[in-house]
Amino acid sequence: MIETILGLYNYWIVIVLMMAGFYTVIARGNLAKKIIGLNIFQTSVFLLYITMGYVRGGTAPIVDPSGEATLYTNPLPSVLILTAIVVGIATTALGLALAVRIRESHGTLEEDEILAIEDRMDGEH
Amino acid sequence: MSLIQNLPALQVVLPLFAAPLCLFLRHPRLAWLFALAVGGAVFAIAVSLTMTVGEVGAFSYEMGGWAAPWGIEYVIDPLDTLILCLVSGIGLLVLLYAGPSVEAEIPRGLIPQFYVLYLLCLTGLLGMVATGDVFNLFVFLEISSLSTYALVALGRDPRAQTAAYRYLILGSLGATFYVIGIGLLYMMTGTLNMEDLARLIPEVADTRTVSVAIAFLAVGLSLKLALFPLHKWLPAAYTYAPSVVTAFVAATATKVAVYVMVRIFFTVLGPIDAFQTLPAAVHETQVVSFLAILAMLSGSAVAIFQPNLKRLFAYSSVAQIGYMMLGISMVSVTGMTAGLVHMVNHAMIKGTIFMALGALILRLGWPRLERLDGVGYRMPVTFAAFVIGALSLIGVPGTSGFISKLYLVKAALEDQHWIMAAAVVLSSFLAIIYVWKILEVAYMRSPPADAAPVREAPLIMLAPLWILALANLYFGLDTTYTIGLSESAAEFILNYTPGEGPGFEHPLLTGHGAAESGGTH
Numbered sequence: 049m050i051e052t053i054l055g056l057y058n059y060w061i062v063i064v065l066m067m068a069g070f071y072t073v074i075a076r077g078n079l080a081k082k083i084i085g086l087n088i089f090q091t092s093v094f095l096l097y098i099t100m101g102y103v104r105g106g107t108a109p110i111v112d113p114s115g116e117a118t119l120y121t122n123p124l125p126s127v128l129i130l131t132a133i134v135v136g137i138a139t140t141a142l143g144l145a146l147a148v149r150i151r152e153s154h155g156t157l158e159e160d161e162i163l164a165i166e167d168r169m170d171g172e173h
Numbered sequence: 174m175s176l177i178q179n180l181p182a183l184q185v186v187l188p189l190f191a192a193p194l195c196l197f198l199r200h201p202r203l204a205w206l207f208a209l210a211v212g213g214a215v216f217a218i219a220v221s222l223t224m225t226v227g228e229v230g231a232f233s234y235e236m237g238g239w240a241a242p243w244g245i246e247y248v249i250d251p252l253d254t255l256i257l258c259l260v261s262g263i264g265l266l267v268l269l270y271a272g273p274s275v276e277a278e279i280p281r282g283l284i285p286q287f288y289v290l291y292l293l294c295l296t297g298l299l300g301m302v303a304t305g306d307v308f309n310l311f312v313f314l315e316i317s318s319l320s321t322y323a324l325v326a327l328g329r330d331p332r333a334q335t336a337a338y339r340y341l342i343l344g345s346l347g348a349t350f351y352v353i354g355i356g357l358l359y360m361m362t363g364t365l366n367m368e369d370l371a372r373l374i375p376e377v378a379d380t381r382t383v384s385v386a387i388a389f390l391a392v393g394l395s396l397k398l399a400l401f402p403l404h405k406w407l408p409a410a411y412t413y414a415p416s417v418v419t420a421f422v423a424a425t426a427t428k429v430a431v432y433v434m435v436r437i438f439f440t441v442l443g444p445i446d447a448f449q450t451l452p453a454a455v456h457e458t459q460v461v462s463f464l465a466i467l468a469m470l471s472g473s474a475v476a477i478f479q480p481n482l483k484r485l486f487a488y489s490s491v492a493q494i495g496y497m498m499l500g501i502s503m504v505s506v507t508g509m510t511a512g513l514v515h516m517v518n519h520a521m522i523k524g525t526i527f528m529a530l531g532a533l534i535l536r537l538g539w540p541r542l543e544r545l546d547g548v549g550y551r552m553p554v555t556f557a558a559f560v561i562g563a564l565s566l567i568g569v570p571g572t573s574g575f576i577s578k579l580y581l582v583k584a585a586l587e588d589q590h591w592i593m594a595a596a597v598v599l600s601s602f603l604a605i606i607y608v609w610k611i612l613e614v615a616y617m618r619s620p621p622a623d624a625a626p627v628r629e630a631p632l633i634m635l636a637p638l639w640i641l642a643l644a645n646l647y648f649g650l651d652t653t654y655t656i657g658l659s660e661s662a663a664e665f666i667l668n669y670t671p672g673e674g675p676g677f678e679h680p681l682l683t684g685h686g687a688a689e690s691g692g693t694h
Contacts, residue, residue, distance in 0.1 A: 070346075073342060073346065079338060082342060083342075086342060086345055086346070089346070089349060090345075090349055093349055093352055093353055093356065096353065096356055097356050100356070100359070100360045124365075125356075125359070128308055128365075131308075131312060132311075132352060135312070135315045135319075135348075138315075138319055139315075139319065139341065139345050142319060142322055142323060142341060143338065143341050143342070143345075146322070146326055146334055146337055146338045146341065147338065149326070149334045150331075150334045150335055150338060153331035153334060154331065154335075162335055166332055166335065169331075169332065
């Protein structure tokens with residue numbers, strides 16, 4: 049029991065971050081906070097990937113010319129996550145840019161106020 | 174290497190590299206002509222790929238000469254060519270149509286950027302179809318999604334910003350769910366290549382990790398393709414996006430997401446029948462069929478009460494996605510054929526309808542029902558094309574929509590799914606109601622007395638609109654290509670078995686072994 053909790057602590061961190069981020073995206077009404085929640089959610093996935101590639105005691109996978117058997121970590125998940133981080137930054141930047149534009153046109157970042165403004169607009173035309 | 178062998182790469186790389194070049198063409202007209210030329214070339218590549226696959230069958234391309242599964246592989250099979258032709262064909266027609274519409278709806282300084290985003294979106298959609306690597310697919314998914322969010326935000330109405338924001342949040346959640354899914358699959362199999370995954374997955378099929386992966390993939394992709402309870406982003410995004418964007422996205426983006434669903438669940442996870450083992454909802458009806466039926470009925474019913482025509486047809490799109498998923502969820506050759514053929518036909522139908530609405534917006538402004546009195550007499554040529562699209566949407570015999578529904582009902586009756594057949598018919602009746610509402614306003618009422626005379630849309634917009642409208646009629650009568658290609662794709666996908674795979678070990682390991690045993694280099 050104690051081993052499942054302590055031995056797999058990195059997976060527990062992933063789950064906690066994932067749920068915290070997901071909850072923030074769903075439950076928060078502020079558009080900027082939603083983006084931050086999305087960011088935390090994506091970060092948990094980065095950790096999940098890096099965790100699965102890590103080998104305890106392993107080193108960077110560079111072939112040793114002397115031919116000594118060395119334990120390597122799997123480099124592929126880290127490389128994939130570099131790509132995913134770039135995608136995440138692009139998403140965050142676009143999301144925040146949209147939030148700025150919404151603030152300019154609606155005058156607020158709170159979702160319920162925006163909905164009220166848009167309901168009025170729907171009534172007009 | 175000959176040109177033909179490089180076509181799978183060019184299909185994706187050409188629009189990718191052409192996209193930023195639009196920025197250097199400051200003049201809107203020039204940027205448009207350049208994008209149009211690229212669109213034409215991309216369509217030509219898709220057609221020649223289709224002919225190649227027709228002759229030699231599925232073939233693959235190794236990116237950068239790295240052999241799969243180490244390198245990224247592009248695989249072109251009958252299902253891919255069907256979707257490639259569809260996406261690039263619609264992409265070209267919408268580009269042709271875009272010129273005047275974009276100049277009217279988007280600020281002049283932003284027009285080159287518009288074409289950059291459009292070509293990037295096209296790149297992403299084509300890449301998702303061509304690639305044979307699940308992570309590469311995610312990258313293309315994000316390329317197309319991010320450019321779509323920005324395209325939606327270009328709409329003039331301030332509500333376009335909130336629609337794009339909402340789409341961004343839900344779209345990113347969907348894509349992240351997908352990444353979690355493939356990450357868990359990678360954990361169990363150590364590969365990201367689709368064929369390799371299909372080969373290795375049966376060994377680990379009963380683990381909990383794979384079940385969780387399937388759940389994440391199903392939810393993530395359902396969000397992307399707007400399956401019923403996860404469709405909340407779609408109506409606002411379609412309503413407030415610029416007309417050109419709505420026509421393009423409605424005709425292609427959700428179709429490609431449906432394709433990805435089919436690709437992941439029937440080839441990558443095909444050997445373990447992942448789709449058939451999704452949790453059952455009602456008796457023997459699967460959860461996907463159940464949601465598809467709800468989508469068909471609720472989408473059509475909500476559409477009836479919409480006064481804004483773009484929103485009305487956005488809800489109708491939710492219903493139509495239900496038809497596609499219903500066909501696919503039957504897991505029979507006829508059902509899969511019906512689902513795939515409806516993807517093609519619905520792309521033509523919604524392309525026609527949203528292009529016609531764009532032409533109305535250009536001349537009359539916001540497409541509210543109460544402003545369209547007698548529009549059938551004021552813009553007869555434009556509106557006649559709209560009528561053809563709308564009749565095809567209902568499924569009147571002689572239009573392509575009839576063919577889809579005929580195959581859907583046929584597939585449902587083959588397997589004695591009476592409820593599904595009834596739902597198709599009922600949803601079509603609801604479609605008659607909302608289409609009739611529009612036709613009544615357009616033809617039964619006379620134009621307001623003080624209405625200024627309006628011109629038809631410009632010829633460059635009418636031409637692609639009528640090409641698509643006539644395609645609706647043509648493919649309603651001659652089904653050699655649509656049904657033929659869909660049927661061969663359906664048979665291919667349902668009988669998919671992964672090949673033998675590479676017979677060598679990891680290059681580093683074999684190099685090591687050789688050095689030890691032979692000792693000579």
